[in-house]
Amino acid sequence: MPTTESQPAPSAESSVKDRYAAAAQVREAALCCPVDYDPGYLKLIPEEVIAKDYGCGDPSKYLQPGETVLDLGSGTGKICFIASQVVGASGKVIGVDMTEDMLEVANRNAPIVAEAVGYANVEFRKGRIQDLGLDLDRLDEVLRAEPVNDIASFLAANERAAQLRHTHPLIADESVDVVVSNCVINLVAAEDKVQLFDEIFRVIRVGGRAVISDIVSDEPVPEALQQDPELWSGCISGALTESDFLQAFAATGFHGIELVKRDAKPWQVVEGIEFFSVTVQAHKGADTGFQAPLDRHQAAIYRGPFQGVLDDGGQWLERGQRQAVSDQTFERLRQAPYSEHFYLLSPNPPIPEADASPFVADSGRVRSPEQTKTTSGVTTPPSDCCSPESGSCC
Numbered sequence: 001m002p003t004t005e006s007q008p009a010p011s012a013e014s015s016v017k018d019r020y021a022a023a024a025q026v027r028e029a030a031l032c033c034p035v036d037y038d039p040g041y042l043k044l045i046p047e048e049v050i051a052k053d054y055g056c057g058d059p060s061k062y063l064q065p066g067e068t069v070l071d072l073g074s075g076t077g078k079i080c081f082i083a084s085q086v087v088g089a090s091g092k093v094i095g096v097d098m099t100e101d102m103l104e105v106a107n108r109n110a111p112i113v114a115e116a117v118g119y120a121n122v123e124f125r126k127g128r129i130q131d132l133g134l135d136l137d138r139l140d141e142v143l144r145a146e147p148v149n150d151i152a153s154f155l156a157a158n159e160r161a162a163q164l165r166h167t168h169p170l171i172a173d174e175s176v177d178v179v180v181s182n183c184v185i186n187l188v189a190a191e192d193k194v195q196l197f198d199e200i201f202r203v204i205r206v207g208g209r210a211v212i213s214d215i216v217s218d219e220p221v222p223e224a225l226q227q228d229p230e231l232w233s234g235c236i237s238g239a240l241t242e243s244d245f246l247q248a249f250a251a252t253g254f255h256g257i258e259l260v261k262r263d264a265k266p267w268q269v270v271e272g273i274e275f276f277s278v279t280v281q282a283h284k285g286a287d288t289g290f291q292a293p294l295d296r297h298q299a300a301i302y303r304g305p306f307q308g309v310l311d312d313g314g315q316w317l318e319r320g321q322r323q324a325v326s327d328q329t330f331e332r333l334r335q336a337p338y339s340e341h342f343y344l345l346s347p348n349p350p351i352p353e354a355d356a357s358p359f360v361a362d363s364g365r366v367r368s369p370e371q372t373k374t375t376s377g378v379t380t381p382p383s384d385c386c387s388p389e390s391g392s393c394c
Helices: 012-023 047-051 078-087 100-117 136-145 151-167 190-203 229-233 242-252 327-333
Strands: 068-072 092-097 122-126 176-182 204-217 255-262 268-270 273-283 298-302 308-310 316-318 323-325 342-345
Touching: 047 078, 047 100, 068 078, 078 092, 078 100, 078 122, 078 176, 092 100, 100 122, 122 136, 136 151, 176 190, 190 204, 190 242, 204 242, 204 255, 242 255, 242 273, 298 316, 298 327, 316 323, 323 327, 327 342
Parallel strands: 068 092, 068 176, 092 122, 176 204
Antiparallel strands: 204 273, 255 273, 268 273, 298 323, 298 342, 308 316
């Protein structure tokens, strides 16, 4: 329907909210891609939740027992209820959504799932995923007590919202191990996407990660399609290109960014643009700020199979070479997802941080074996690798 001055075009957010409110009542097949979820988890989830939940991937496959998980755009709760079973009774799952109809279905079914799995570790909160500081239920209480009816009360409401973000945040800083989402990043307005990625980074603990399933495009979505609210709420118009999606994680400060799943065929093709489902995993490391890199005589050997790789710190690491790395790079490479790709060498005894010299950034520098020996250098007898205890022989 064409818009007029008296009937402005709906915003992306209102279009999304209205469409998903309707989809909480009657299933809409156009809002989801085919996804293979573990049937063992699904059998404990009510059919209503499964039928009215929409997505394009399964980020729960990358969770671990005991983790605290935040699901953005949790809808009727399917991913939350699957994650509940993956993380177990020692873990915790929080779902955030802004659509009351979706939250009603999720909250109504949460006790049913808890009884089926034997524990209750899921809760749902009302909020906008690009503003994880603002608890909308708390703000609603404030506005009921102090209605907005003029400019002064409007400004006062904004101040109270700012206070709530600080005193009673919906999701606190560095409070979750993993942030997941399933086909909701593309639903956020273009001007809010940077804030969204910043919020994801804010709430993850150091050492944690984001696992995001979403729709991406093979080329930029033109302005005309971006202005179509039906296509936006249908996970089309707000899609980032595949490369821009990965770059958004890097620009926010994530490292170890992996494209862990990419569908071979497009979900939809609109005006020649192909839209694919992907899942990205990205890690949050410690912020070293402007700390100068230190040289503690450590080395990294890239295992292959490529001739070499460029690490997230900008250092080129060549296959099979005992390359000099800084202490910061050494610590990063010890962690997932890098650790399985490198052999890491440190001198024995280690060099204390107080005695370390500044690291000279030379990506091609090979570390001398004299600096990374693990022994005293004195001749020793052969190691006992052929002992009965080892079960093998050199």
